[in-house]
Amino acid sequence: MKQQADRHRTEREFAAGDWVFLKLHPYRQHSLLKHPSHKLSPRFYGPFLIQAKVGKVAYRLSLPTSCRLHPVFHVSLLKKRIGEGTPLTATLPEFDDQGELLWRPERVLDMAVIKKKKRNTTQWLIQWHGLPAVDATWEDAHTIKARFPTFGA
Numbered sequence: 001m002k003q004q005a006d007r008h009r010t011e012r013e014f015a016a017g018d019w020v021f022l023k024l025h026p027y028r029q030h031s032l033l034k035h036p037s038h039k040l041s042p043r044f045y046g047p048f049l050i051q052a053k054v055g056k057v058a059y060r061l062s063l064p065t066s067c068r069l070h071p072v073f074h075v076s077l078l079k080k081r082i083g084e085g086t087p088l089t090a091t092l093p094e095f096d097d098q099g100e101l102l103w104r105p106e107r108v109l110d111m112a113v114i115k116k117k118k119r120n121t122t123q124w125l126i127q128w129h130g131l132p133a134v135d136a137t138w139e140d141a142h143t144i145k146a147r148f149p150t151f152g153a
Contacts, residue, residue, distance in 0.1 A: 012075050014050050014059055019081040021046040022061065022073060047081040068097075104129040105144060105151050109136050 014020060021044035049062040057075045110125035122141040127133050144151060 012078070012080075014053070014075070014078065014080065016050055016052050018050045019047040020050060020059075020061070020078040021081060022048055023077045023079065044079055105148055106130075109133060111141075112138070 023044050051060045051062050051071075054060050054072050058072050059075065059078060060072050063069060063071050105126045106129040107127050108124045109127050112123050112125075113120050114123055115121070123138045124141050124144060125136050126139050126144065127136045
Protein backbone atom coordinates (compact mmCIF):
# COMPACT_ATOMS: atom_id res chain seq x y z
CA MET A 1 0.00 0.00 0.00
CA LYS A 2 2.84 2.37 0.83
CA GLN A 3 4.37 1.76 -2.60
CA GLN A 4 1.12 2.80 -4.29
CA ALA A 5 0.87 5.95 -2.19
CA ASP A 6 4.49 6.88 -2.86
CA ARG A 7 4.09 6.68 -6.65
CA HIS A 8 2.61 10.17 -6.92
CA ARG A 9 4.96 11.75 -4.37
CA THR A 10 8.15 13.49 -5.39
CA GLU A 11 11.29 13.73 -3.30
CA ARG A 12 11.85 17.39 -2.36
CA GLU A 13 14.77 18.79 -0.45
CA PHE A 14 15.90 22.36 0.07
CA ALA A 15 19.02 23.97 1.51
CA ALA A 16 19.38 26.97 3.78
CA GLY A 17 19.43 30.07 1.60
CA ASP A 18 17.01 28.74 -1.03
CA TRP A 19 13.96 30.80 -1.97
CA VAL A 20 10.58 29.04 -1.86
CA PHE A 21 6.90 29.83 -2.25
CA LEU A 22 4.54 28.93 0.61
CA LYS A 23 1.24 27.19 -0.05
CA LEU A 24 -1.62 28.18 2.25
CA HIS A 25 -4.73 26.07 2.56
CA PRO A 26 -7.41 27.20 0.08
CA TYR A 27 -10.27 26.71 2.54
CA ARG A 28 -8.78 29.45 4.72
CA GLN A 29 -8.41 31.87 1.80
CA HIS A 30 -12.01 32.67 1.05
CA SER A 31 -13.38 36.11 0.49
CA LEU A 32 -15.89 37.86 2.66
CA LEU A 33 -18.86 36.13 1.03
CA LYS A 34 -17.33 32.64 1.18
CA HIS A 35 -17.59 31.85 -2.52
CA PRO A 36 -18.23 28.16 -3.25
CA SER A 37 -15.28 27.93 -5.65
CA HIS A 38 -11.74 28.73 -4.57
CA LYS A 39 -10.22 28.17 -8.00
CA LEU A 40 -9.18 31.78 -8.45
CA SER A 41 -7.80 32.42 -4.97
CA PRO A 42 -4.01 32.58 -4.64
CA ARG A 43 -2.38 29.28 -3.74
CA PHE A 44 1.22 30.30 -3.16
CA TYR A 45 2.71 33.30 -1.34
CA GLY A 46 6.26 34.49 -1.30
CA PRO A 47 9.05 33.99 -2.13
CA PHE A 48 10.55 33.45 1.33
CA LEU A 49 14.08 32.56 2.36
CA ILE A 50 14.74 29.20 4.03
CA GLN A 51 16.65 29.76 7.27
CA ALA A 52 17.26 26.15 8.32
CA LYS A 53 16.09 22.57 8.01
CA VAL A 54 14.16 21.37 11.07
CA GLY A 55 13.97 17.59 11.30
CA LYS A 56 13.64 15.40 8.21
CA VAL A 57 10.77 17.10 6.36
CA ALA A 58 10.30 20.57 7.91
CA TYR A 59 11.90 23.92 7.15
CA ARG A 60 12.03 27.26 9.00
CA LEU A 61 11.21 30.22 6.76
CA SER A 62 12.10 33.85 7.20
CA LEU A 63 8.60 35.39 7.35
CA PRO A 64 7.75 39.10 7.81
CA THR A 65 7.50 40.25 11.43
CA SER A 66 3.86 41.26 10.94
CA CYS A 67 2.92 37.70 10.01
CA ARG A 68 1.28 35.62 12.75
CA LEU A 69 2.07 32.24 11.22
CA HIS A 70 4.43 29.73 12.79
CA PRO A 71 7.66 29.87 10.74
CA VAL A 72 8.15 26.07 10.40
CA PHE A 73 6.43 24.34 7.46
CA HIS A 74 6.29 20.81 6.05
CA VAL A 75 8.09 20.23 2.76
CA SER A 76 4.78 19.51 1.00
CA LEU A 77 3.72 23.16 1.52
CA LEU A 78 6.83 24.56 -0.17
CA LYS A 79 7.60 25.07 -3.85
CA LYS A 80 11.05 26.04 -5.10
CA ARG A 81 11.39 29.45 -6.71
CA ILE A 82 12.78 29.19 -10.22
CA GLY A 83 14.02 32.28 -12.04
CA GLU A 84 14.23 35.88 -10.96
CA GLY A 85 10.75 37.12 -11.91
CA THR A 86 8.68 39.17 -9.53
CA PRO A 87 5.96 37.22 -7.71
CA LEU A 88 2.30 38.09 -8.16
CA THR A 89 1.46 37.94 -4.46
CA ALA A 90 4.40 38.86 -2.29
CA THR A 91 2.59 39.63 0.97
CA LEU A 92 0.85 37.24 3.30
CA PRO A 93 -2.65 38.08 4.47
CA GLU A 94 -3.10 39.21 8.06
CA PHE A 95 -4.31 36.77 10.73
CA ASP A 96 -6.03 37.37 14.07
CA ASP A 97 -5.19 35.60 17.37
CA GLN A 98 -7.34 32.56 16.46
CA GLY A 99 -5.57 32.08 13.12
CA GLU A 100 -8.48 33.37 11.01
CA LEU A 101 -7.87 35.75 8.12
CA LEU A 102 -8.51 39.44 8.67
CA TRP A 103 -10.21 40.98 5.65
CA ARG A 104 -10.43 44.77 5.53
CA PRO A 105 -11.42 46.65 2.41
CA GLU A 106 -8.80 49.15 1.35
CA ARG A 107 -10.50 50.86 -1.59
CA VAL A 108 -13.04 50.43 -4.36
CA LEU A 109 -11.42 49.89 -7.75
CA ASP A 110 -14.56 49.69 -9.88
CA MET A 111 -18.34 49.59 -9.64
CA ALA A 112 -20.95 47.65 -11.62
CA VAL A 113 -24.70 47.18 -11.56
CA ILE A 114 -25.84 43.62 -12.21
CA LYS A 115 -29.19 41.83 -12.14
CA LYS A 116 -29.73 39.35 -9.33
CA LYS A 117 -33.11 37.68 -9.06
CA LYS A 118 -34.77 40.33 -11.25
CA ARG A 119 -33.34 43.19 -9.16
CA ASN A 120 -30.50 45.58 -9.86
CA THR A 121 -27.65 45.12 -7.41
CA THR A 122 -24.60 47.36 -7.08
CA GLN A 123 -21.29 45.54 -6.81
CA TRP A 124 -17.88 46.97 -5.98
CA LEU A 125 -14.49 45.64 -7.00
CA ILE A 126 -12.77 45.68 -3.60
CA GLN A 127 -9.03 45.76 -3.10
CA TRP A 128 -8.36 44.14 0.26
CA HIS A 129 -5.83 45.56 2.72
CA GLY A 130 -2.44 43.88 2.34
CA LEU A 131 -3.26 42.22 -0.99
CA PRO A 132 -2.37 43.43 -4.49
CA ALA A 133 -4.98 44.75 -6.93
CA VAL A 134 -4.92 41.51 -8.95
CA ASP A 135 -6.50 39.76 -5.94
CA ALA A 136 -9.46 42.17 -5.79
CA THR A 137 -12.93 40.60 -5.59
CA TRP A 138 -16.41 41.69 -6.62
CA GLU A 139 -18.65 42.12 -3.56
CA ASP A 140 -22.20 43.40 -3.11
CA ALA A 141 -22.16 47.01 -1.93
CA HIS A 142 -24.86 46.46 0.71
CA THR A 143 -22.85 43.58 2.22
CA ILE A 144 -19.69 45.68 2.47
CA LYS A 145 -21.65 48.56 4.03
CA ALA A 146 -23.22 46.19 6.57
CA ARG A 147 -19.98 44.45 7.58
CA PHE A 148 -17.76 47.54 7.48
CA PRO A 149 -19.91 50.55 8.47
CA THR A 150 -16.89 52.87 8.76
CA PHE A 151 -15.67 52.07 5.24
CA GLY A 152 -16.40 55.02 2.98
CA ALA A 153 -16.52 54.15 -0.69
